[in-house]
Amino acid sequence: MRNEIDIKVKELLANDLQKGVPVLLKDGFHEIDSLVDGTILKLRNPGGKFIGKGYVGKQNKGIGWLLTKNEAEAIDTDFFLKKITSALKHRDDYFNSDDTTAFRIFNGEGDGIGGLTIDYFDGFYLISWYSQGIFAFKELILEALESAVPSYKGIYEKKRFDTKGQYLEDDDFVKGNRGEFPLLVKENGENFAIYLNDGAMVGVFLDQRDVRKKIRDEYAKGKNVLNTFSYTGAFSVFAAAGGAKKTTSVDLAKRSLSKTTEQFEVNGIDVEKQDIIVMDVFDYFKYAKRKELSFDMVILDPPSFARSKKYTFSSAKDYTKLLKDAIAITEKNGVIVASTNNATFGMKKFKSFVEKAFKESSQKYVIEEEFSLPNDFRTSPLFKEGNYLKVLFIRAI
CATH class of the missing domain: 3.40.50.150 (Vaccinia Virus protein VP39)
Structure with missing residues (x-):
């Protein structure tokens, strides 16, 4: 189980988090230099009352994201599986469409995990990591995704954060079967040629x-x-x-x-x-x-x-x-x-x-x-x- 550290935040951020605001803004903390990407924070208000759990993932929107307001909830494979399964249900109409085979199945904080998106391309899944912090949960999230979509063709990833020369995979392939590119997907009946293995962009927004x-x-x-x-x-x-x-x-x-x-x-x-x-x-x-x-x-x-x-x-x-x-x-x-x-x-x-x-x-x-x-x-x-x-x-x- 991943370590969790207690941390008090300033009153303004505490109030926002209690309302459900998902982003952990830098100015809501007394000190951020010692916070390590991927750390789980047990967030407390100035009086010491628990208000939520989040993770450290430094990116332009802040220093991390709120994950749950339940103190007993573990941030493990089951946590990510619940979030992904719930997100998939909201895309049922897309999965049942004959004329659209490319869409987003998980959209960051909108689906409960800021800093993470997952796109679907005709049986292939593309995970985008927006910070070193969320990337630290890669194995748990992959395990959860595989449980949620056991019949996937292949999984690719994009690291949309500064890797400082690390993680120099050739083509962003993660697991499953490698795609044959261009992969042809449909959008409202028209075709798009997609490349999941060729740099940051795949061919369509x-x-x-x-x-x-x-x-x-x-x-x-x-x-x-x-x-x-x-x-x-x-x-x-x-x-x-x-x-x-x-x-x-x-x-x-x-x-x-x-x-x-x-x-x-x-x-x-x-x-x-x-x-x-x-x-x-x-x-x-x-x-x-x-x-x-x-x-x-x-x-x-x-x-x-x-x-x-x-x-x-x-x-x-x-x-x-x-x-x-x-x-x-x-x-x-x-x-x-x-x-x-x-x-x-x-x-x-x-x-x-x-x-x-x-x-x-x-x-x-x-x-x-x-x-x-x-x-x-x-x-x-x-x-x-x-x-x-x-x-x-x-x-x-």
Whole structure:
């Protein structure tokens, strides 16, 4: 059994934890330097009363996460099995779907264990560890996952924390059978080529599933679509599948050309009729304006922070300018799909970026659709930062 240490926290954190707030914020502790990743903490209020058990897992959100408010509950294989089994029940509809075979089965604090996510790809499971602390529980969590899904094909992992040169596995394979890649999975009937063995990214961001479906089903038909920060072209695939007249995918990464080409090909879409451009998005906006290009739909899904040779982009500071660039090449009555995964601000702030951009562009607009995370990305109402995704469909009028 893993050692547990008693620790008193400050009043403000104690009150939050009693309400069920899942994150252990640094400023709630008197001293954190001696806390070792993976340690189980028996958290007590300033008066010494037990308020919960958590673990030390240092990451940008804090120094760890609350696990249980039951003092007698052991943090063992059975604990993780209960959490995973409960999470799986909430995804029954996905497991029973014929047209979607890629989704999230465990979403961190939303399913009761902050710092841990598990994604499903047609029989394969991908575990993402977000701190050295949660990684310390690897064997217990693997044992629990195998008990919960005994018929799995294979398990892969991604260490999304600084390993300082340790854990240099070749392809992130953990156990079961190795996959044959690309692995073809379905999302609402369309195909994605997935690589679980090739670096941090696998080929698609599952959290945009509902947005892609909306684009395909209601917005794309007959439209000229620009997809910026396009990664592997997932939005472009759904736009083309929805009858877009043409898609243009723009991304600075050189491999975006081959990756986007592959995604079109596995869906039987003629690549020659689409444009795939390897270029800095900000340079492309200048190019499009100079060439008097315009689009019926512009999709903006930038990273929260990005740096190229010429530009540094922060969504918290620069999204208004990005929107103005998009407005300048959007047709009258066209649509801008504006998205951000920055957890440091909410939808109200995001909408203020939109209002400012259109005002400074002397344009009117209406917001037609709003999206946050799909329901397989469960969140805690007591941890708003966990519901990070904000997407707006904005009609320029």
